[in-house]
Amino acid sequence: MSKLTPIRRSTAPARPNARRPAPELTAAPRDYTYDGTFEGLLTVLFTIYDWRAAPNSIQPEATAQTGLFAQPAHRETDEALAARVWEGLLKIMDKEARARLYHVFLSEDPDRELLIFRYVDLALRTAHDVSENYANADVRRVQRLAQQMFREKHRMEAFVRFEKTADELFHATIEPDFDVLPLLAAHFTKRYADQRWLIYDRRRHYGLYYDLTRPDVVRFEPETPQKSTELSATVLDEREPLFKLLWQAYFDHVNIPERKNMKLHRRHMPLRYWKYLSEKQPREVRFEPIRNKRPPGEANLRLE
Template sequence: MKPIRRPASSVGAAAHRPAAPLLTAPPLDYTYDGSFEGLLSVLFAVYDRRAAPNSIQPVGAAQGGLFAQPVFIDTHEATAARVWEGLLRHLDEEARTRLFHTFLSEDADREMLIFRYADLAMRSAQDISENYADDTVRRIQRLAQQMYREKHRMEAFVRFEKTQDGLFHATIEPDFDVLPLIAPHFTKRYADQRWLIFDKRRRYGLYYDLTRTDVVQFEANTPQRNTDISATVLDEREPLFRLLWQSYFDHVNIPERKNIKLHRRHMPLRYWKYLSEKQPREQRFEPIKNKRPVRPEGPLLPPAGAADAETEAGNG
């Protein structure tokens, strides 16, 4: 009789998992450096100290109590990696990824949400990822869905402008911190050109130099009143590229089927200021006159102006 082979995830779920230690010490307020690795280090400290969190906040946003000061937890990458790998004993990979997406959502309660979700998973004998009766699971799932939609929109709505030195630059301002999620897409799709995607709201970006994609930081005190980069650094053909893109967008549009409400639902208004096709037209749109009208009860009529052209040709 052949042994039954099971997926690794089901083996891990069925295998004995060490129970999370009881949090018997007095609760504490924790602070960290604001990074995801820092938050994972906090999770390790919670169980190491046996002290549940009253709150978990980035160090710059933490508010100390009247009689107790928050405890700052240093970030240790080795500890963070250990916690991240250890979560797979209690969560499948998709559910674990939702924790990272929740962190990137910048929700005001994201740290405590992640702790409660991880703690619930470590104390449950069954998979909790679809236990939507629990408020924490529902909120994590909803934030993950919002992150997926924002990621998909950013991959569709990014518009690059070419500079004189051959760099393709794009500015975005998403609701959530999606740069870490869209990096693989643009690295793969635009592997033959140098590009920079700048998140204006968070003051950092992704830079690809034809070999690797790196995170680049921008000084917070750098003034930026305009969403566009200076025209003096753009490639001289960039205005023509924008005009061609706008012309293409106008000609594939079908005026008779215009539905502004549906259009704004699929392409929200907040994205328009960074889209080439939504900028003011420098050249008036003229539809292509190559359609042949049809009489209600008769043959196809020639295109407008065709008869005059034939007459002139005959007279010549």
């Protein structure tokens, strides 16, 4: 009777998800330009490794400045390639780290494009997670910008003040230090799902409009800038002045003068936001404390 020969299995660890090493950038460096969108920047990142050409610079085409001996290379946005790069980033970093790259782009930092490239290149050439490698200056910079964006987003969620127009649209104007408007869509869509609203970024001349179904980006022409931060009285709901007065009265009543600390107040509510806050506008009606509504003389009666 023949014996069964056991099957010998390999003891070497399987590597089904092992990724290929990043290609070496051996070609002459280039000065890349793109259309200024995040998808355009992702297209440039793909091109860098496709051409094996490191970037001397990556700049929006509208404001690009190239050197005398530079090799300019403009890349048109390819949404399919951009989506491929965006999904591919999850192979070298987690979702939170990937989101930081988008936040860095929105920060409008002058070095944001090269910073994002260096961070991605570091992640491609490192076997372990680089998001907590704070010994690296680029990782620290990405983390710092992401924290600043989070603080600005949180402040905008707290400080936006809507005004109701005659056609039932709730309008608000903001002027944040960073381009946080795309990050506000989820919060306000969830909180004001039953109202039409528009949040307008006065500094960047575009807004976020919600039509009861989904938020969309809307553009405004910068040629005729508003000189006032307020909407014309002709387009406001006739009850809006009353709403504003009630809002101011509420803040006046909850205020405790004896505990006033303006230094702490300005830290939590910076002065640059005050011009868009209803409670910080000049009072049209002088504040009077609520008086006890007892008949005259009743206050002097004692309870038996």
